[in-house]
Amino acid sequence: MITTENKIVKKFVEEYVFNVIPVRSDKKAIADKEYTRWFIELWLEPIANGQNIGVVLGKISQNLICFDIDAHELYEFLKHYEGQTFIVKSGKKGYHVYFRLYDIPLLYSGAKIIKDGKTIELFLKNRFMVLPPSFIVGYSEQAYEIISDVPVKQLSRTEFDGILKMFLDNKFKIEKTKVTDSSTGKSKARKSTNDLETEDWAVGIRYDNGRDLALRQFHSGWEYEKIEQYAINKNSSLTAPADNDHVIEWVQAGQRIYKGNLESDNGFFKSTEDFLNGNQDDIPKPDAVIFEKAMKLAETCDKKEALKELVEFNKTLDAPYNNIKLEKFLAVAIKQIKDKINKRFAPKKEKGTERQMRAFQVGREVIQEQVRNENDTEQVVVKVFRNDRPIWTDLKSPSFEQILRVKIQNDFGAIHGDSIYRDAIKNLHAQVLLGDIETKKIYKVCAMEEGILYYNTNDEQGTIYKVSKDEITKIHDDESQPIFLKKQNIQAQINRDVQFDGPFTIKDFSKLCRIQEHDRMIFESHVICEFLKNIPVPIMIPHGEQGSAKTSISNGVKYLVDPEIENSLSMPEDVDDIAVTMSKREISSFDNIDQIKKIVSDFLCRTVTGTQHPKRKLYTDGEEFNLILKEKIILNGITPSLDQPDLVERSIFYELLKIEKTERMTDAEVSEKLDAMRPSVVGFALQTIQKAMLIFDDVNEEIKKQLPRMASFAVWGEAISRVLGNEDNKFLDAYCDKLEMSNLNLSEEYLIITPILNHMQTKLTQDVTMTVSQLYEIVAPQNDYGKRNSEMPQDVRLFGKQLKQIAPVMRAMNYDIEVSTYNKNDGVFVRGNKIVKIVNVCE
Structure with missing residues (x-):
């Protein structure tokens, strides 16, 4: 590009x-x-x-x-x-x-x-x-x-x-x-024919070696078909074989040089093509007169009669040739006549560049429309027809390459190697990025534009449901709809129908997932919010001991909203790989998480609320591409071992109980129930969202002064909860209580919390301000031997860092904690010192 x-x-x-x-x-x-x-x-x-x-x-x-x-x-x-x-x-x-x-x-x-x-x-x-x-x-x-x-x-x-x-x-x-050898700096020695025939050619020298060997074979009298078949067999024996189109290119190059050697007494080339180890006398120098005579005889006589007449004609020349050279003249003439006949009746063998240009031109014809992805600035998405229906697909996807292959095969009867299509698509991609191309948001399953929700079923008919305050409509290939990328890794056998007013609701799905009674209201609103777009949705974390069906529940939620061949994934270790994985899915479900590194935790926090992540670059710093992410995530593990307060505030934990043996179901039984339930539950979720849209503004106005950190989710969750028949503010209260409990559980991870709370309870005032060093001596005092509790931070710098980390936990306990640098010069504190202020916000 x-x-x-x-x-x-x-x-x-x-x-x-x-x-x-x-x-x-x-x-x-x-x-x-x-x-x-x-x-x-x-x-x-x-x-x-x-x-x-x-x-x-x-x-x-x-x-x-x-x-x-x-x-x-x-x-x-x-x-x-x-x-x-x-x-x-x-x-x-x-x-x-x-x-x-x-x-x-x-x-x-x-x-x-x-x-x-x-x-x-x-x-x-x-x-x-x-x-x-x-x-x-x-x-x-x-x-x-x-x-x-x-x-x-x-x-x-x-x-x-x-x-x-x-x-x-x-x-x-x-x-x-x-040409010099890069390893020695000396001129490269001419390889013998035996070396060329027996060596394993490296990628960078395949073409030159193949051309050189073909040239020698032409001068040895081999027929074209024999040389081409030999080259194909030789290529297949190499460790890194080329495609057959490339093989034919080097054979044809050898043939062109061979013909040039016969037709030209060219000194610069002649000395480079010493195919007979320097013995140029073995090459006939075609005299124009006798060669013309040989050509005429070859066209009208058989070989024996033609040679006889050529010998007689040679006797009339001032400088006659010997009979061996006459035979070579005649052999060349006969071969050229055969080549002309074969060329006339055989299909034209195109050069690699001609095949690439054809693939490039057909690709341009196939593409009906093209846009650049606003959320992935390197990605180009094109509109093409498949099975007489328009779809949007990534220009570099296997789907586009397959469409291009079939088009060329049907229209031209040609089958090309992989490299032809790969290079053509690279050039198409480069040309699109060079042009004045429109940039738009590209969606996978769910889209939200101008207050309207679109849900892409990914069925073969391209069915999309449009959900507005007024109605739910079923649309196909509507020009005004958002662009949805055709998914590559979907299950073909899934029933993708959506059934409204069906036999199952979100409550049936909640029971199938074995969510505990006190968590069901939050879980049901949470699952329906997974159908929304452009709002931060908390990470869903089912947890419990082995045998509590954590993976089945994670897969079930993913399957409901965004079914794929593999509904659960292992989390990559590298943040770049996590970013790419999530960018390709509506919901990313990561399985068996036992711990999360700080760098990954910070990245997940940004991803939930929205972030821009630079994509990895290769070979150049010329242009940087970015992924814009606001993703929906499911994590599951044996215990909620997240010790990062910011990530905890962006998550909802659902504790699962171990399933008794008498209540266990096989994977096949669970899949069967999900298959039967999915059309009705999806329809129920869309209907619920449509009704929630009607009351969203009123709910937002009513609770806007009570909202926790994930404010948009809290408003949608409360509106959905009311549509499901729950009391006003019951969802909001339960959600805030759950956040508080999650934060309280973190106090076991941060031992500094308890002594800070004890200190605050001894104060008559609502707030305390002191240096971080003073608070450190109160929370982690030295004993008589000058030692501190080994489980406490061992220096004031680490203590100050933990003060910032526990701010969300302290907020759940009705205390605001703020660390800052003292900039005044009033003698209260030394200017430049780190100051901590703790305020009791309990009404």
Whole structure:
């Protein structure tokens, strides 16, 4: 992908087909430690606007080569190519003249073209050139600029050799530069045919080795079909095989060089293709007259008669060939005729770039609409048709690739390798991000917009329920509806119907989950709130001893709202992985949690109320992508071992009793009951929300001065509770009591709480203000031996940290606790000291 503002990069990539890479500003070097990687791989990451850039030469940029000219008088020899090919004026007033070759010599990376101490360097591969408008500090006298802004000219082998001959005719000396081995710095030795046939080729050298071996086989008289089949078999034996499209590319490249060797007496290439270990005498030099005669005889006679007549014709020449060479001439002629016939009647073998372009163009046709996800700035979501019905899917998803594969197979009868589709989709993604694309919120199951709730059933018909104050309606593919991403990991066999006024209600679901009687009112409102969107919903934590069906209940709630193939997950250790996991689900249910690290606890707190999380970046700092999260979470474990007060305040614990043996059900029995219950309970939940919408504003106004920390949830929970027939404020009181009990349970984790409470009860005033150090000596005094209780904080710094952590717990006990820095200079406290203020807020 490429940054949207960088129009020059877009031009070079799309119009000129360059492999553009970022370049450092302080020296001519690729801005990446793995710089050699980009000689064989496309750079697909974003490049920031203003970043220096360069282009990689060689096959990765469609056989791009460059003449690097550092003197103006030498440029006169190639100046006539202005307007014919792409030319750049370099930062030191030199010139870069670019061409493309059909094939690049195997053993040479370039050449030095020298005259009178001045040099033109020809670079063929394993090199990059700086592109405009770059400026290298300490090197460039001015920014690089384009002086001939046209596509790169394609040179035939003859045209390329003609340029070199022009330099030789003008008394230049040409010194070829061999490809060097990076491990030794020495020129690479030519591999023997036996080595090529027996070695396991690494990924970066498969193409060159395959092309070299195919070239030798062509010159040894092998037929094309035999060489292609040999190459496919060889490829399948490699540790890291390529797809067959890539194999055919290297065979065809060997064939092109072979034909060029027969048709051209080209010195630069000839010396690089010494396929017969340097014995060039074994290659027939096709004299135009006798070769033309061999072609005519091959077309009209059988081989024996044609050779006989060719021998007679050879006798009439001033410099006749020996019979062995005549046989080779005839063999080449016969083969060329066969190739023409095969080419005429056989289907065209497309180049890899042609297949990629086709996949890219078909992808553009398949996409009906495209948007960028507001909550995931890297994600592009596209509207496509599947089974004659529009769906929204991630551009990089398996679903989109499958649609693209089927389209190409049906329309063109073609089956391509994975790399063709992968590269086409990467380019589609880059093009979308480069364009002026609209950004919208993308939803998974539930959406809330302008006071209207939308619930996506994810059935095959694309059914969505629209819940407003006035009514509940069933919609399909409504242009005005929010965008829901088609889920990949859903269970096909789930009954996704929604039944209103059915036989089951939320109370039946609560009983099936074995929620204790005193918790059912809160649990039922909590479950229905899981269908809402854009409000913070407390983490649901079923807990209890082994055999209390914690996992079954967690799975049941997840299955009710957002059913998937796997309804419970193990929590990843890394926060980045947790973020990605939650971003793909409506509800994330994590199983068997025994403890939570502080960093994870803090992240879960932010995720419940809403946070922006940077996504992991690769290879570049050019552009940062972000996930915007406000998630619904279920955790379950044997005991509520959360010792982080902020996380406790954002959670609701449901203690489960152990199930007696006589009351146990198998997993199959539980699933059967859930399947039967789900349509009615979902319908009941949506109806309840619709009725709660009618009274929400009144409830909010009535209780707004009594709200706990999760205020929006408390209002919705109270409104839903009233719709379910409970007394006014009964839910709110029960919820606040539950929060208070959860906080009180934390006093066992923080031993400083009890002595602070004892100290406050001895005071006649409602508040106490002192330094943190003074309170520390009261709470954790030293004994006669200068030691403190080993379970207390062992220094005042840790004590001050715990004072901040226990603030939610103290609030539940009717005390506000505040730690601050004293900034006055009035002599009451030393300026700069840490001060703690504790206020009794009990009315």
